[in-house]
Amino acid sequence: MSSNKGVETPPMFEEFIKEAMQRVKKTYPFDKIERKWQKYWIKKRFFKVDIKDFRNKYYCLVMFPYPSAGLHVGHGRNYIIGDVVARYKMMRGFNVLTPMGWDAFGLPAENAAIKDKTHPKKHTFNNIKTMKSQLKEWGACYDWSREVTSCQPDYYKWTQWIFLKLFEKGLAYRKKAFVNWCPSCNTTLANEQVIQGRCERCDTPVTQKDLEQWFFKITDYAERLLSDIDKLRNWPERVKIMQKNWIGKSLGVNIHFPVVGSDKVLTCFTTRVDTIFGATYMVLAAEHPLLEEFIKDVKNRDEILEFVEEVRNESKIKRSQLDVEKKGIFTGRYVINPVNNKKIPLWVANYVLMEYGTGAIMAVPAHDQRDFEFAKKYRLPIKVVIVPVLEFETFHLWKRTASLTRAHEDDGIMVNSGQFNGLSNRKAVRRIADFMQKNGIGHRTIQYKLRDWLISRQRYWGAPIPILYCNRCGIVPVPEKSLPVLLPTAVKAKPRGESPLKDSKKFVNATCPKCKGKAGREIDTMDTFVDSSWYFLRYISSRLNNKPFEKEDVDRWLPVDQYIGGVEHAILHLLYSRFITKVLFDSDFISFDEPFMNLFTQGMIIKNGAKMSKSKGNVVSPDELIKSYGADTVRLYTLFIGPPEKDAEWSDRGAEGAYRFLGRVWRLVERITQSLRAPTKSERSNLNKIASSPEFILSESEGAPRNDSLRRKTHQTIKKVTDDLEKGFHFNTAISAVMELVNEMYIAIEKKEITHDILREAIKIVVALLSPFVPHIAEELWQRLGGTPSILKENWPSFDKNLILDETVTIPVQINGKLRSKIEVTPGIDKEGLKEKVLSDEKTQNYLKNLTVKRWIIIPNKLVNIVAANK
RNA sequence: GCCGAAGUGGCGGAACUGGCAGACGCGGCGGCCUCAAAAGCCGUUGAUCGCAAGAUCAUGAGGGUUCGACUCCCUCCUUCGGCACCA
Numbered sequence: 001m002s003s004n005k006g007v008e009t010p011p012m013f014e015e016f017i018k019e020a021m022q023r024v025k026k027t028y029p030f031d032k033i034e035r036k037w038q039k040y041w042i043k044k045r046f047f048k049v050d051i052k053d054f055r056n057k058y059y060c061l062v063m064f065p066y067p068s069a070g071l072h073v074g075h076g077r078n079y080i081i082g083d084v085v086a087r088y089k090m091m092r093g094f095n096v097l098t099p100m101g102w103d104a105f106g107l108p109a110e111n112a113a114i115k116d117k118t119h120p121k122k123h124t125f126n127n128i129k130t131m132k133s134q135l136k137e138w139g140a141c142y143d144w145s146r147e148v149t150s151c152q153p154d155y156y157k158w159t160q161w162i163f164l165k166l167f168e169k170g171l172a173y174r175k176k177a178f179v180n181w182c183p184s185c186n187t188t189l190a191n192e193q194v195i196q197g198r199c200e201r202c203d204t205p206v207t208q209k210d211l212e213q214w215f216f217k218i219t220d221y222a223e224r225l226l227s228d229i230d231k232l233r234n235w236p237e238r239v240k241i242m243q244k245n246w247i248g249k250s251l252g253v254n255i256h257f258p259v260v261g262s263d264k265v266l267t268c269f270t271t272r273v274d275t276i277f278g279a280t281y282m283v284l285a286a287e288h289p290l291l292e293e294f295i296k297d298v299k300n301r302d303e304i305l306e307f308v309e310e311v312r313n314e315s316k317i318k319r320s321q322l323d324v325e326k327k328g329i330f331t332g333r334y335v336i337n338p339v340n341n342k343k344i345p346l347w348v349a350n351y352v353l354m355e356y357g358t359g360a361i362m363a364v365p366a367h368d369q370r371d372f373e374f375a376k377k378y379r380l381p382i383k384v385v386i387v388p389v390l391e392f393e394t395f396h397l398w399k400r401t402a403s404l405t406r407a408h409e410d411d412g413i414m415v416n417s418g419q420f421n422g423l424s425n426r427k428a429v430r431r432i433a434d435f436m437q438k439n440g441i442g443h444r445t446i447q448y449k450l451r452d453w454l455i456s457r458q459r460y461w462g463a464p465i466p467i468l469y470c471n472r473c474g475i476v477p478v479p480e481k482s483l484p485v486l487l488p489t490a491v492k493a494k495p496r497g498e499s500p501l502k503d504s505k506k507f508v509n510a511t512c513p514k515c516k517g518k519a520g521r522e523i524d525t526m527d528t529f530v531d532s533s534w535y536f537l538r539y540i541s542s543r544l545n546n547k548p549f550e551k552e553d554v555d556r557w558l559p560v561d562q563y564i565g566g567v568e569h570a571i572l573h574l575l576y577s578r579f580i581t582k583v584l585f586d587s588d589f590i591s592f593d594e595p596f597m598n599l600f601t602q603g604m605i606i607k608n609g610a611k612m613s614k615s616k617g618n619v620v621s622p623d624e625l626i627k628s629y630g631a632d633t634v635r636l637y638t639l640f641i642g643p644p645e646k647d648a649e650w651s652d653r654g655a656e657g658a659y660r661f662l663g664r665v666w667r668l669v670e671r672i673t674q675s676l677r678a679p680t681k682s683e684r685s686n687l688n689k690i691a692s693s694p695e696f697i698l699s700e701s702e703g704a705p706r707n708d709s710l711r712r713k714t715h716q717t718i719k720k721v722t723d724d725l726e727k728g729f730h731f732n733t734a735i736s737a738v739m740e741l742v743n744e745m746y747i748a749i750e751k752k753e754i755t756h757d758i759l760r761e762a763i764k765i766v767v768a769l770l771s772p773f774v775p776h777i778a779e780e781l782w783q784r785l786g787g788t789p790s791i792l793k794e795n796w797p798s799f800d801k802n803l804i805l806d807e808t809v810t811i812p813v814q815i816n817g818k819l820r821s822k823i824e825v826t827p828g829i830d831k832e833g834l835k836e837k838v839l840s841d842e843k844t845q846n847y848l849k850n851l852t853v854k855r856w857i858i859i860p861n862k863l864v865n866i867v868a869a870n871k
Numbered sequence: 872g873c874c875g876a877a878g879u880g881g882c883g884g885a886a887c888u889g890g891c892a893g894a895c896g897c898g899g900c901g902g903c904c905u906c907a908a909a910a911g912c913c914g915u916u917g918a919u920c921g922c923a924a925g926a927u928c929a930u931g932a933g934g935g936u937u938c939g940a941c942u943c944c945c946u947c948c949u950u951c952g953g954c955a956c957c958a
Contacts, residue, residue: 027910196955238875242953245874250957270958283958326956349956356957363958369872370956449957570953640896642884646877647951654883657896660911667911723887733885736895743895750913812891817939819891857938863890867938 027663030630034776038136046090046792047141049097051540054556058094060086061536061596063565063573064101064148067127068108071134073620073638073650074605074612080635081602081644081729082564083140087772088725091796097557099539100135101148102128105156106528107185107201110461114494120461121489124151134622139631139775146542150531155538156463157484158548159531162580163466165587167477171217172455174475178287178354179454181209186495187458188213190527191451192246192572208312214465214524216453218579222247224593225450225578234598236645239570246571248449253433255362255442257282257335260343264290266335269357269447272367273436274428277417278385279362280375282335283328283347286311287354291331294346298332304348311350326351326374337362338441339432340418349374357447365407372407386412386425453576455527460491460500462525470512470519479513485521499523533576534584536560536595554590559597567601574599600729603647605638612650620650632774633659639731639773662777665742665766669781671749672756672763708807710748714762715803717741721769722796731773738769760785765797813844814865820847831858838864 041047062082065075086098104124113120128149135142148155166172180189184204188211193200218225226247229240252271259266266282284291286308295301307329328349335346351370352361365375365382375382382404389412414423420431436442456465464485466478478485488504501507501523512519534548540557541549565573577595585593604611607618625634637658642648720737724730745762748754764785771778771791782791805827811834813821821843825834835856838844844866851868858864 238952241875245954248954248957252958268958272958324956351956351958353957361958368958370958373956447957449954567952637896640883649883651883651897653897661896663911727887732883733895736885739895746912810891814890814939817890817937822891855938857890859890863939865890865938 027659028666028777030632030662030777031627033780034137034139034631037776037779038139040779040789041141041792044790046790047086047096047098047143048145049095049143051097051553051557053095054553056093056095057557057561058089058096059557059560059562060089060096060098061539061560061563062098062100063563063569064103064532064535065131066103066106066108067124067131069127070130071622072612073622073625073634076138076622076634077602077605077638077644078564078566079135079138079140080638081600081731083138083635083775084639084731084772085562085564085729086141087775087792088796090792091768091772091794093795097539098142099146099148099542100142100144101146101535101539101542102150103528103532103535104128104149104151105462105525105531107187107459107461110459110495113461119489121151137626137631138622139635146539148535148538148542150463150528150535151461153484153486154545155535156487156531158538159463159526159534160466160478160483160485161480161548162530162534162584163526164477164480164483165589166216166583167467169583169587171220171583172214173217174212174214176210176212177215178208179211179213180206181211182206185459186497188454188456190454190529190572192453192529192575213454213456214467214522216455216530216579218453218576219448219450221579221582222249222448222450223446224582225575228578228582228594231594232597232599235596236567236599236601239567239574239599239601242570243575246450246575248447250447252445252447253436253442254358254445255338255436256440257338257362259294259346260334260336262294262333264293266290266346266360267358268360268362269445270362272364272429273432273442274414274417274420274425275364275367275385276337276339276362276432277420278364278366278383279337279344280365280381280383281345281347281363283349283352283361283363283374284331285352285354285359286348286350288348288359291348294333295331300332304329304331308348314350324350326370326377328374328378330378338436338439345380347378355451356449366404367407367409369407369409372404383416384408385414385416387415388412453527453579455530456524457527458497458499458524459495460487460525462528463487463531464501464507465522465524465526467522468510468512468519469522470515470517472517473512473514473519476512476514476519482513487525499525501525529572529576532573533580536577537584537590551589551591555592558590559592559595562598562600563596564600564602567603570601600645602644603642605641605648605650607650609649620652625655629655629659630662630776632662632777636662636735636774640735642732644729644731661739661742662774664746665770666777666781668742668745669763669767669784672759673784710744710754710762711758712803712806713741713744714758714765715799718765718769718797718799719804722799725772734769735773738766741766767791768794768797809861811861812863813838813841814863815844815847815851815868817865820844827861829860831860834858834860834864838866 060082062078082098086096089096109120109124109127113123116123150156150159163172180191180194181187182189182199182202182204184202185199188209189199189206194206198205226244226249229243232240250271252269253273254267254269255273255276257266257268266284268282291308295304298304307327311327326349328347331346331348333346334343336342337344351374352359363371363374365371365380366384367386372382374380384404386408388408388410411425414420414425414428417428420428423431433442433444437444464487466483466485468476468478470476488501488507491500491504494500508521508523510519510521511517537549537554537558540553541547544550574596581590581595582593584590606612607620610616610618612619622634633655637655640658641650641654717737717740721734724734724737741762745759749759764787767778767781767785768791771782779789779791783789787794808824809827810822811825812819813823821841823837823841825837829837835858848866848868851870853866853868855867856864857867
């Protein structure tokens, strides 16, 4: 059947070849095995937890996913790590809770639904179905009986309940303010959702809008959220630092400046009171509430207002650009510097923010670069009040001021500052603050960068805010018994800058629970980060109808023992969850005030140097890989790719390597199990070509010398893998340790230097150590080795302390720090013995021939270094 | 600009409190098996010099501490992440 010229191979045939190739390439029947054991785990309910049995509890939590169209191998990393931890802890005897759910409200589903002209709910549930089967295919196991879905009324009822609790405590409030607005998503955004002036979701530059909105008063918790970071011993340092920076605490002084010709006083915040004598003007933010009053009699009022309007309209991104030119205008007013009663001009400028401090600053151009640039531009006076220590005696101040090319922001000695002259500026900070407090000029205060959490969203797919507006009673919370406030289904979701819920008359028109009169419902929905800020509590009591959770159970199971997720949530989700936990703690709904004691953030998996994304076309789908290599291979490679906290580049070749290794383990077990019985005739004739014939092992297992080195290696591997898992998430090195052991087993068999009992011990341990990583093949091999399923019920292997030390150690011998020889000694050898050994070493003697030994550095069991000089 | 992390073979990465740099894997090269391939197995693989024994150089760059530095200290460069006119 030679191929004829010009005749193309029929596609059917190609398929056939491809399939045949697959079959040949397959080194073990992973597909059957994986299906078998996935069914088995579900049937036996290994992951189902009785919440009342909290002895030895271990709450292993993976950040619940947003239901998107499908998962790629990068997402998989998160679930695989979680699954490894859960399985390992089970083998260590813990009662492991590992739940899963869906962060199911949110914009992408809504946008996709608008595009497809379907309902976001349909979209969401389709995605959940897909992702759920993907998780199962990965072999990631959860207690599905606790599944939560945040867009379901039985869940968001309690999200609304949490809103009411915050409202009762005055922690949920409504105010009119300039808020972040994404013109593309047509909704407001929390401060945390603005990334470098752009929308976190769609990257559109964020603008400011003056709106009446709901906020959570997270700023009341700023101090506790900051100081309790110290409790989080096992959080990545970088996440803690990010949170600290986000909260942004500064100690300083509020100084009061009387306004000339007015009874008003302007207060400004500064961390540098030491520079107060150098304040040569004062600046207000364009949004400052007193500004209009101050300028009402000024000649160029219209000009100033025009400027203010211009600044207000600038987008946040434009205003935050570093190189944006500083602009300002004199208000015609003056204020009095309270420390020296000097009159200084009052300006308004684009470089002062209303959101931070008081929206007014004292400008010290000599010691603040921003003020310096502004003063140079508008020819405002620059007055030096701090000079570098070295220049204090020698430098003439007038000269220095004139020659100043940039602000002197560093420490130094006080000058031109009245009674404080000659002090170090650090000391002056304290002295001047004391002086101000005593004289009522100012007072010490603390500022945070953290802003209150804006939670209103003008979008459809979210939990309705449970609030009513009554003409008579004003703002009225929906009574608890009337929850949930159901999200109406028959609403066109299309965003237009106002919540689409407005269209549903049935939804909007309500009765006031207080006066029974007519009332309108709040039409905005809640930020989805509210949904995810408490889901870890709901898992404990996910089917409870009359309460969000059972306090007794939650108190027993939380804080979460291990939380695993992406670092992209370092601020948003993790900060909000900590906040809500503290609020619930303060109201005695729970007895702990930090939700997650141990946090692990895994790195991204990238492809071709970039984050996987559909638009870049570099997404690696697990489905294909699982089909050709099996889930265990995908799991093993994902864990082996590198340290899990770091980003890693995906390589298909690397995945093949993982597959080869599993094949090697598979064949190793085959050899060992086959060697247990005499081969049948047909086996004999089939196998006699192959080196691994059963006779091979049988014959050498009788008279072979006991090979302790493999036993040692086996026990050392147990120690290494256990340490790697206990001390951190060092999956990559744990796996390579097992690979080493497997390699040694092959070598031992090849050299016929092994007895069967040692080999059997080793292979059982290999399978057990691998089982958290590659559970399907491990279960199968365990069974084939005569173990009773499931391996999850086995104890994690323990090692024999006597076996982890090598029989002999190789000690490197250095001369002047350079490796010159190696000697074999017994481990416990003392210094003198070691020295003797080294001196009798031929190679070393050679090197020492022309040298005089000056010093011996002997580190027992480690190395010998001889310090020597030429004769 | 500030804060943080990281720079090690062709590649992903090892190296516990300062003690044999390059474990393990990928890729490459050579071989075995085979009619041939696939799969598998064995060997080899940092660079330079050398027939070889071996020598020299190598952990971003440059200094320093030390008997000894990937590891500690100083200066600098590069990459990534966070914050950013925060007073």
